[in-house]
Amino acid sequence: MTSVVVDRIGLLVTNDPSLGEGALGLVRDAAVVVEGGRIVAVGQSGLDADERIDAGGRCVVPGFVDSHTHLVFAGDRADEFAARMAGRAYEAGGIRVSVAATRAASSAELTALTAGRRAESRRAGITTVEIKSGYGLDVEHEARCLQVASGFTGDTTFLGAHVVPPEFDGRTDDYVHHVCTDMLAAASPHARWIDAFCEVGAFDADQCRAVLAAGHAAGLGLRLHANQLGHGPGVQLAVEMGCASADHCTYLSDADIDALAGSDTVATFLPATDFSTRQPYPDARRVVDAGAAIAIATNCNPGSSYTTSMSFCIALAVRDMRLTPEEALAAATVGGAAALRRTDIGAIAPGMRADLVELDAPSYTHLVYRPGMPLIRRVMEAGVLV
DSSP: OOEEEEEEEEEEEOSOTTTSBTTTTEEEEEEEEEETTEEEEEEETTOOOSEEEEOTTOEEEEOEEEOOOOOOOOSOOHHHHHHHHTTOOOOGGGHHHHHHHHHHSOHHHHHHHHHHHHHHHHHTTEEEEOEEOOSOOSHHHHHHHHHHHTTTOSOEEEEEESSOOGGGTTOHHHHHHHIIIIIHHHHGGGOSEEEEEESTTSBOHHHHHHHHHHHHHTTOEEEEEESSSSSOSHHHHHHHTTOSEEEEOOSOOHHHHHHHHTSSOEEEEOHHHHHHHTOOOOOHHHHHHHTOOEEEOOOOBTTTBOOOOHHHHHHHHHHHHOOOHHHHHHHTTHHHHHHTTOSSSSSOSTTSBOOEEEESSSSTTHHHHSTTSOOEEEEEETTEEO
C-alpha cells in the first residue's frame, strides 16, 4: 500500500491538543503521513513516505464538516431572494416552490444537480456533508431524494416534516401521521437521521415530538430545526429528545442555553442563513461561554442559504456571532463531526480519515482576514486529492 506524506506544512491545525499547541493542537513546520485513506503519522517536516506532496509552508486544516445541507433540489428562488433584499420577510412557505420543481425533475436531473453542488462544496474544502430530503414531501419523492443523496454521503436525513404540502392544506395532523407511517417506511432504508422543522408556519412541538419518536423507533438518529424565526420550544425539545443537534438556534433564551450546556446536543449555527434572510445573528459567544458544544454549517438550500462556502460561514461567525477564528474553525470541523456523532473525521491525527485542506495562506486566520477570497488551494478526501 502506497504511503504519501504532506510535507513542509507551515502551520498544521490538528484539532488534537495532545499533538500540538492550544485547543487546535497547532504544529509548526509539520508533516502528515497518509496510507490507505487514513492518517498514520503526524510530526515535524521530513517524515518518510513513498510519495511526497509539498505544502510550501502553507497552512493545512482538517477538511470542513458540513452537518446541515439540503443539496437535493431542483428549481430556482432568486426572485424570492431579491424580494427579501427589498424588504419582504422570510417565510417557511417558500419551500413549496422548491417542492414543485423537485417533484417535476427526473432522478437523473436531481442526481446531476446534486453532483454539481457536491463538487462545488469539495472545492470549498468540505470533505464531509450531510444531506437532507424535504423537497419531495410525499412517499415517492422523499424516498427518491434520499436515494439520490445516498450516492453522495452516508449522512442522509429524512426531512418529511419540512412544511405541509399543498395536498394536505388544513390537515397538518393528518400529514404528520403520514410522515410517521407510510413516508417513514419508504424513507428509512435510505436515511441515517430524521429531522423536523419546529417553527410557526411549519410544525409545533407536539407534532415534531411525534415525528422524532417515530424516527427513533425506526432506528434513525435525531436532529431538529429549532428557533430559526423566533423564540420557541425547538431547542428544549431537541434536548428533551436527545437530538444530536439543534440547528439554526437564532433565537436563544437563557433557559435554552442552559439546556444545551447540560446536554450532548450540539448547537449548530447557520450564519449564511441569517445573512440571507436578514435575521439577527445569534450570540454564539453566550453559548460557548456556557459550555455548550457548537457547530457551523452552510445550510445550502435554494431559499435561505444558497452557498457551499464554509469559509464565508466562518467569517460571518467571527464577524457577527462573536466567535474567535479558532472557535469558528473548530466549529466547522470537529464541531460538525460532533453534530453528526462522528469520531473518524474533523481532526488530523493518527487513525482519522485523511481529510486535509491546504490553504493558500500561512494561517487559518486568513479565512476571516481575507473574506471572499479563493483560499482553498488543495483538498484531500480520504487520502485522495480531489
